[in-house]
Amino acid sequence: MDVEIKDLTRDQQLLLYTIDYLLKWVSGTDDNSFIQNGKRIWIKELPLLAVIYYQIIKGSYETYDYAPTSVQFFGRSCYSCNISYEGVDDIEDLRELDILEKIRLSTAKHGFVTAYRITPQGYELLKQIPADVKEEVKNLFYCKKCNTHLKFYMELGEKPIIKMDCPICDESDTDLDFLESEDVSYVSEPYFIRVSDRLVR
Amino acid sequence: MQKSDNIKDELSEILFLKNPKIFVIEWLPFDSNQLRELNKKLDIEKSSSKTLLTGLIDSDPDSPSFLTEGKYTKVTVKDYDINNYVNLEAIIDLPEEEGIVQIEEMAVFISKLGFIIYSLDLREINGKNSFMSLDKLSRVIADLSQDSSQVIDSLLTEFQRNFIKIIFGNPMYRPKTILIVGEDINKKFEDVKDYLDGEDCEIEISQIIGEGFRAHSIDGSIYFIGNRGAILVPKEFTEEMEYYSIYNGIKEGITIFIDSFMSRVWELYDQTNEIQELVNMAVKGNTDALNKVQEEITILTSTISVLGQVKEFLHDSCEQLTNNFDSLSTFSFFEIEKGLETIRNRVKESTKVIKGLLTELEGKRDHINTLSEMQIRKMNKAMTQNTKSMNQVLQANTRTSEAIDMIELILAGSIILEIVAFAIGEISSDQTIYNSIVNKIPLARDQIANLILFIFSIFAWVALVVYLRISKSRMEKKALRDFIITLNINRKIDMNNLEAFLEGKEIVMKQVEYESGNVLHTYIWDTSDIKELNLETISIVCNKSTGLLLSLELETSDMNIDQEEKVNEIMEIFKRNGILE
Numbered sequence: 001m002d003v004e005i006k007d008l009t010r011d012q013q014l015l016l017y018t019i020d021y022l023l024k025w026v027s028g029t030d031d032n033s034f035i036q037n038g039k040r041i042w043i044k045e046l047p048l049l050a051v052i053y054y055q056i057i058k059g060s061y062e063t064y065d066y067a068p069t070s071v072q073f074f075g076r077s078c079y080s081c082n083i084s085y086e087g088v089d090d091i092e093d094l095r096e097l098d099i100l101e102k103i104r105l106s107t108a109k110h111g112f113v114t115a116y117r118i119t120p121q122g123y124e125l126l127k128q129i130p131a132d133v134k135e136e137v138k139n140l141f142y143c144k145k146c147n148t149h150l151k152f153y154m155e156l157g158e159k160p161i162i163k164m165d166c167p168i169c170d171e172s173d174t175d176l177d178f179l180e181s182e183d184v185s186y187v188s189e190p191y192f193i194r195v196s197d198r199l200v201r
Numbered sequence: 202m203q204k205s206d207n208i209k210d211e212l213s214e215i216l217f218l219k220n221p222k223i224f225v226i227e228w229l230p231f232d233s234n235q236l237r238e239l240n241k242k243l244d245i246e247k248s249s250s251k252t253l254l255t256g257l258i259d260s261d262p263d264s265p266s267f268l269t270e271g272k273y274t275k276v277t278v279k280d281y282d283i284n285n286y287v288n289l290e291a292i293i294d295l296p297e298e299e300g301i302v303q304i305e306e307m308a309v310f311i312s313k314l315g316f317i318i319y320s321l322d323l324r325e326i327n328g329k330n331s332f333m334s335l336d337k338l339s340r341v342i343a344d345l346s347q348d349s350s351q352v353i354d355s356l357l358t359e360f361q362r363n364f365i366k367i368i369f370g371n372p373m374y375r376p377k378t379i380l381i382v383g384e385d386i387n388k389k390f391e392d393v394k395d396y397l398d399g400e401d402c403e404i405e406i407s408q409i410i411g412e413g414f415r416a417h418s419i420d421g422s423i424y425f426i427g428n429r430g431a432i433l434v435p436k437e438f439t440e441e442m443e444y445y446s447i448y449n450g451i452k453e454g455i456t457i458f459i460d461s462f463m464s465r466v467w468e469l470y471d472q473t474n475e476i477q478e479l480v481n482m483a484v485k486g487n488t489d490a491l492n493k494v495q496e497e498i499t500i501l502t503s504t505i506s507v508l509g510q511v512k513e514f515l516h517d518s519c520e521q522l523t524n525n526f527d528s529l530s531t532f533s534f535f536e537i538e539k540g541l542e543t544i545r546n547r548v549k550e551s552t553k554v555i556k557g558l559l560t561e562l563e564g565k566r567d568h569i570n571t572l573s574e575m576q577i578r579k580m581n582k583a584m585t586q587n588t589k590s591m592n593q594v595l596q597a598n599t600r601t602s603e604a605i606d607m608i609e610l611i612l613a614g615s616i617i618l619e620i621v622a623f624a625i626g627e628i629s630s631d632q633t634i635y636n637s638i639v640n641k642i643p644l645a646r647d648q649i650a651n652l653i654l655f656i657f658s659i660f661a662w663v664a665l666v667v668y669l670r671i672s673k674s675r676m677e678k679k680a681l682r683d684f685i686i687t688l689n690i691n692r693k694i695d696m697n698n699l700e701a702f703l704e705g706k707e708i709v710m711k712q713v714e715y716e717s718g719n720v721l722h723t724y725i726w727d728t729s730d731i732k733e734l735n736l737e738t739i740s741i742v743c744n745k746s747t748g749l750l751l752s753l754e755l756e757t758s759d760m761n762i763d764q765e766e767k768v769n770e771i772m773e774i775f776k777r778n779g780i781l782e
């Protein structure tokens with residue numbers, strides 16, 4: 001399937017470039033093969049979604065929303081994460097267009113982890129990404145003070161934290177707030193179920 | 202105008218529900234005993250007055266006052282069936298960010314079958330009533346999922362909290378299932394499949410009940426059923442409707458619990474396999490591995506038996522839920538029976554796995570115990586040999602030194618002769634018996650006195666030698682008490698029984714050593730009073746952190762003691778006192 005850059009929406013272009021950026025980020029290389037010690041590098045879904053959320057609240061995407069979604073970590077504790085289903089949807093669309101490749105691995109702790117990488121066709125498209133889209137991505141993940149890429153990592157402790165740090169100074173250290181729940185005001189009244197006796201006999 | 206939320210993004214809201222009811226449903230290990238405990242806590246039979254409860258446990262039951270930390274939930278008993286369920290009203294007062302006002306009141310239904318239903322009528326979001334967007338609802342649900350954990354926490358028994366911790370890790374953040382029932386929906390499609398547009402509608406529904414949900418339209422009612430919950434817009438929310446939708450939620454709630462439960466079971470399966478690695482190392486003679494594997498087996502066995510108990514709760518609950526269920530074809534789209542059947546099969550499967558794991562661990566434990574006993578025997582043997590050769594060296598030494606001793610003693614004895622000579626002065630040659638015999642002179646007084654003196658001197662000399670010899674051997678015997686038998690044990694012991702045992706002993710030394718996270722205790726007690734034991738002192742070293750008896754040291758003055766027999770005797774004593782298994 002031949003896809004041209006104009007077939008992608010701006011948000012999809014931004015998403016693709018973000019994935020490329022993340023892969024470069026974690027591999028520390030500009031080389032498109034993304035092979036480290038003879039192994040291919042994939043970007044895991046959860047940090048990718050965390051980055052997308054961060055981009056949304058910074059106003060990068062035109063059409064993406066997000067909503068708190070409970071995610072179970074390693075089949076244990078369940079936290080509400082700010083997941084963008086528009087983002088999830090676009091990832092799937094890019095995969096169907098053979099721009100992204102998806103892998104699903106079972107983990108040591110009996111959960112599954114999904115990860116992505118870019119196909120050769122995807123790399124052809126990346127060459128045509130408009131400069132303003134690239135700028136949009138770079139601006140967010142660059143320490144302006146040190147003129148360097150921010151480093152990105154996860155701490156899966158009591159409550160998982162996903163954040164990014166400048167390797168040189170601490171000016172740009174940011175928590176992506178992926179697990180921070182947003183609150184709304186609301187009023188509720190108890191609703192007493194009518195079928196108690198029928199449910200428990 | 203002040204913002205009544207802290208949403209960082211402009212939401213594009215598509216779907217709205219009219220006057221939604223929200224149900225949060227979960228399953229926790231419960232039975233009639235747990236329910237009785239709960240009734241006691243709620244003081245059910247006395248009154249239905251308001252009870253203040255916090256998420257904390259009263260850490261100081263003797264104190265007349267109770268401290269709370271600003272957030273609390275108020276719980277009132279609404280009605281109950283003493284053996285089956287309790288219906289509560291909960292008012293949640295948790296501090297929120299400025300500008301955000303939450304008047305959160307819900308009903309909490311707790312049943313002996315383990316399912317808990319938190320249910321409420323949502324009156325307003327951000328000051329707006331009637332139609333409420335799914336986007337905003339998802340925020341309310343995130344809040345409710347957490348707050349509901351808070352409400353129930355103080356009502357659970359320690360026993361249940363322990364289960365929850367093992368299954369979910371952090372007990373405050375556990376997965377629950379959602380049921381939303383709206384009176385109406387703002388967007389209606391001719392064909393219910395149109396909600397699955399792959400775009401905004403589908404996304405908004407997925408956010409709440411999970412991707413890949415099913416959509417049904419039956420007699421003007423709309424149902425969306427997903428793996429995290431369901432959104433229903435029935436023409437009328439009848440009691441029938443309520444019964445089946447809640448039953449569906451219960452089924453989902455147990456499924457969520459079983460998913461996590463099975464994760465733990467498979468994790469333990471892996472850990473049991475990993476232990477084999479340690480067993481192999483122990484077989485090769487690695488003492489650290491031997492100690493570690495004994496510990497790990499103990500921990501794993503106890504975790505597995507906890508899971509075994511949880512499984513019993515699951516099993517009982519599933520059987521009853523299956524038996525109680527009234528099947529009705531109108532609501533067959535929920536696929537409740539199929540779900541219950543799957544759950545029962547999974548519980549059955551877990552029974553097999555848990556049983557298998559326990560058998561396997563038992564086998565490993567036996568293997569390891571044999572191994573550590575073999576190690577003790579091997580050490581005993583080596584020790585006996587060591588002592589034997591030491592004895593031989595000692596005996597050779599003793600023989601050499603005995604000869605020297607004799608000469609020393611004889612020389613020491615001659616002092617007496619010197620003293621006698623000194624006492625009587627010079628004896629001239631004509632006064633000796635020798636002189637009277639050689640010169641054939643009859644024995645005079647002088648000669649007889651000299652003879653008596655001579656005989657006396659010889660006696661005194663012999664007496665002194667004998668005396669010195671006896672006292673020397675006494676001193677030697679004292680010095681020989683330092684004969685010590687040392688033995689590495691490395692076996693699990695009962696610390697409490699050991700402490701009780703030591704209480705009656707005359708401890709001559711107690712020592713505590715901290716060694717890389719381990720606390721090593723050394724005790725030495727005097728046993729010289731107990732004649733039949735034939736030991737001076739017994740000394741043991743144990744690791745209190747792991748509950749292992751590391752080594753044993755016996756001090757005796759009996760050079761010819763049978764060490765193996767002695768060690769066994771001491772082990773017997775430990776066994777009799779419940780220190781060793």
Ligand SMILES: [Zn+2]
Nearest residue numbers: 143146166169
């Ligand atoms: Zn910097």
